[in-house]
Every structure is written in C-alpha cells, then in structure tokens.
Amino acid sequence: MYAIVAGGGKVGANVTRSLVRMGHEVTLIEQRRDRFEQLESELGPTVFLGDATEIHVLEAAGIARPPSIVLAVTGDDEDNIVISQIAKEGYGVQKAIARVNDPRNQTHFDLLGITQTVCATSGLLGLVEHEMPEHGLVKLLELRTEGLEVVELHVHGDAPAAGKRVAGIALPEGAKLVSVMRNGVGEIVREDTVIRPGDQVVAVLKPGVEEKLRRAVVGA
Amino acid sequence: MIVGCGRTGSSVAKKLAGAGWDVTCVDEDETALGRLGDWRGGFVVGHGMELEVLERAGIANADAAVIATDGDNSNVVIGQVVQRRYQPISVVVRVLDPRRAEFYAERGLQTVCPTKTAIATLVDAVQASTAEPVGSSG
Numbered sequence: 001m002y003a004i005v006a007g008g009g010k011v012g013a014n015v016t017r018s019l020v021r022m023g024h025e026v027t028l029i030e031q032r033r034d035r036f037e038q039l040e041s042e043l044g045p046t047v048f049l050g051d052a053t054e055i056h057v058l059e060a061a062g063i064a065r066p067p068s069i070v071l072a073v074t075g076d077d078e079d080n081i082v083i084s085q086i087a088k089e090g091y092g093v094q095k096a097i098a099r100v101n102d103p104r105n106q107t108h109f110d111l112l113g114i115t116q117t118v119c120a121t122s123g124l125l126g127l128v129e130h131e132m133p134e135h136g137l138v139k140l141l142e143l144r145t146e147g148l149e150v151v152e153l154h155v156h157g158d159a160p161a162a163g164k165r166v167a168g169i170a171l172p173e174g175a176k177l178v179s180v181m182r183n184g185v186g187e188i189v190r191e192d193t194v195i196r197p198g199d200q201v202v203a204v205l206k207p208g209v210e211e212k213l214r215r216a217v218v219g220a
Numbered sequence: 221m222i223v224g225c226g227r228t229g230s231s232v233a234k235k236l237a238g239a240g241w242d243v244t245c246v247d248e249d250e251t252a253l254g255r256l257g258d259w260r261g262g263f264v265v266g267h268g269m270e271l272e273v274l275e276r277a278g279i280a281n282a283d284a285a286v287i288a289t290d291g292d293n294s295n296v297v298i299g300q301v302v303q304r305r306y307q308p309i310s311v312v313v314r315v316l317d318p319r320r321a322e323f324y325a326e327r328g329l330q331t332v333c334p335t336k337t338a339i340a341t342l343v344d345a346v347q348a349s350t351a352e353p354v355g356s357s358g
Contacts, residue, residue, distance in 0.1 A: 055319040078293035
C-alpha cells in the first residue's frame with residue numbers, strides 16, 4: 001500500500017514509523033526545515049520537504065499515482081481540509097483521513113465533505129465523560145455520515161426510568177433502547193425488561209435527540 | 221462583510237463603504253481597525269473560522285463577502301463555509317497561490333489571484349519595452 005502523510009509532528013511521525021514497520025510505502029511531507037532534517041536522519045528518503053497544501057509538492061510526493069490513503073495530520077485545521085480536498089477531489093484518492101485540532105472546527109470538516117476525521121480533544125472528552133457518570137449520557141459511537149449514534153445512559157435511583165418497564169418509558173421519536181448492563185452482565189432489552197437503579201442502558205438514536213432521551217431515562 | 225482587514229481587505233472595505241455599501245470588517249487583530257481610518261462601518265475582532273464571529277459580523281444578512289486574510293488555506297475554507305452555509309450571497313476569495321486558486325475556481329468558488337495578475341503585468345511590461353530579448357538576431 002502507498003500512503004502519503006502530511007505533517008511530521010508527533011502524530012504524523014509516529015504513524016509513518018508504524019506504516020513503514022508494517023512494510024508499507026510511505027511519503028511523509030514536512031514543511032519546517034529543522035523538523036524535516038531531524039526526521040530525514042531517522043527515516044531517510046521517506047521524508048519530503050515542502051508545504052503539503054501546495055499542489056506541486058503533493059504531485060512530487062506522488063499524489064497522482066494515487067496513494068491508497070492520505071493522512072492530513074498537520075497542526076492546522078485549514079491545511080488539513082485543503083490537503084484532503086485536493087487529494088479526494090483533485091486526484092481521486094479514495095481514502096483521506098484528517099486530523100481535527102480544534103473540535104470547534106469539526107462542523108467545517110463535515111460541511112466540506114471530509115467525512116473521516118480524528119479529534120484527540122473530543123476523544124479525550126468522551127473518556128472523561130465516561131468516568132463521570134453523573135452526566136448521565138455518554139456517547140459511545142457516532143456514525144456521522146450515516147446519521148446514527150450509540151450512547152450509554154446511567155440510571156440513578158431517582159431517574160424517571162428507574163423501576164419502569166421499557167414499554168412504559170416515553171422515549172423520544174428516533175431513539176431505541178438496545179441493551180442493559182447490570183452487575184457486569186449485558187442483556188438485550190425486551191418490552192417487558194424492567195430498568196433498575198445502577199443500570200447502564202445502551203441506546204441507538206438519531207442525532208439531535210440525545211437531550212430528550214437523557215431527560216426521559218435519567219432525568220434533568 | 222470583509223474577513224481579513226490587511227492592506228487589501230481594508231482598502232476594499234473603504235472603497236465599498238465610499239460607494240454606499242454597509243460594510244463590516246473581521247480581523248483577529250484589533251489594531252487592524254487603524255487601517256480603516258475614520259471608520260463608520262462595523263468591526264468585529266475574531267477569527268473567520270468561528271461561526272459565532274461571522275454571525276456577529278452579520279453574515280446571515282450579508283449580500284456579499286470578501287475573504288482576504290493572509291492565509292490561502294484559511295481563505296478557501298472560510299469562503300466555502302460561507303458559500304455553503306449562508307447562500308445565496310456572493311463570495312469572493314483571495315488566493316495567492318495560482319494553482320490553489322485554479323483548483324478551487326474549478327469547484328465553484330469565486331477566486332481572485334493577485335499573483336497571476338502580477339505575473340501577467342510584469343511579463344507584459346517587459347515585452348512592451350523597446351529592448352530586444354538577449355540573443356535575438358534581428
């Protein structure tokens with residue numbers, strides 16, 4: 001497999017090392033000369049000096065072959081968007097994965113058709129929320145393109161759903177309870193499953209109904 | 221709305237205001253206001269990548285937007301966001317790199333490339349001079 005990695009920071013350099021170790025052909029593009037020299041002494045001709053948002057630099061790195069994958073992982077979100085757009089729209093690269101540095105820019109990536117993104121801050125926040133069940137609702141999976149989400153709800157003693165049968169909980173349109181985790185054992189819920197305090201309930205839902213679902217199951 | 225109040229943005233703002241447009245400028249640097257002189261239009265301090273900043277500058281009701289910060293990539297991203305989110309206003313984006321300007325122009329973004337204009341002007345100026353190219357026999 002041929003891969004182009006744009007941005008030789010910690011993320012780009014480590015991904016490149018791993019891909020090379022796995023036997024893939026990689027070109028890593030880094031624009032800062034000092035960083036480039038440091039990486040080149042370690043990785044040799046795999047590293048290429050230049051601004052990966054310049055089309056001639058991408059061409060010299062083999063964007064027209066095209067590579068199986070382009071990883072736009074610079075520290076600048078605008079650069080990552082432009083690199084992904086040039087790769088996909090200009091050269092028919094099938095897979096481009098972009099790093100989102102500032103989670104507030106996620107909507108821009110989505111709007112401009114860059115569907116595969118990785119955001120360390122959002123990931124970290126998800127883990128923090130998972131450790132603080134008082135928030136009541138934790139996102140487990142977000143299928144952005146498909147318009148589906150999987151969340152986990154933590155049911156307290158005074159939650160509206162506590163002690164109720166699943167059929168008796170007024171769920172919002174577009175949300176469905178899937179499973180319940182109780183004493184470390186998971187079970188698929190049925191209409192007559194009774195939700196108990198301490199339960200962790202997994203639900204599938206359409207984006208935008210999290211808050212209604214949270215209020216219906218765990219309360220305000 | 222003018223995003224990027226540098227030499228280009230501020231001059232475009234002043235000319236449009238002089239022609240009767242209601243103009244608001246956006247710039248990260250509040251001292252950019254100084255480039256506008258005696259300014260009666262709007263001025264919002266903030267980054268054009270932030271929707272909240274664009275909205276404070278009145279993008280939702282704008283008839284036209286000029287995106288001219290000092291970063292080509294910021295300009296094409298902000299330009300596309302404005303075009304897709306707040307259409308149907310007219311959006312013009314400055315892109316210094318001719319190849320990126322062409323790439324995004326082909327994708328429906330109205331781009332202006334000062335570098336391309338400069339190249340053509342310089343070549344014309346040399347060609348129009350009376351001197352003959354070195355090595356020409358004639």
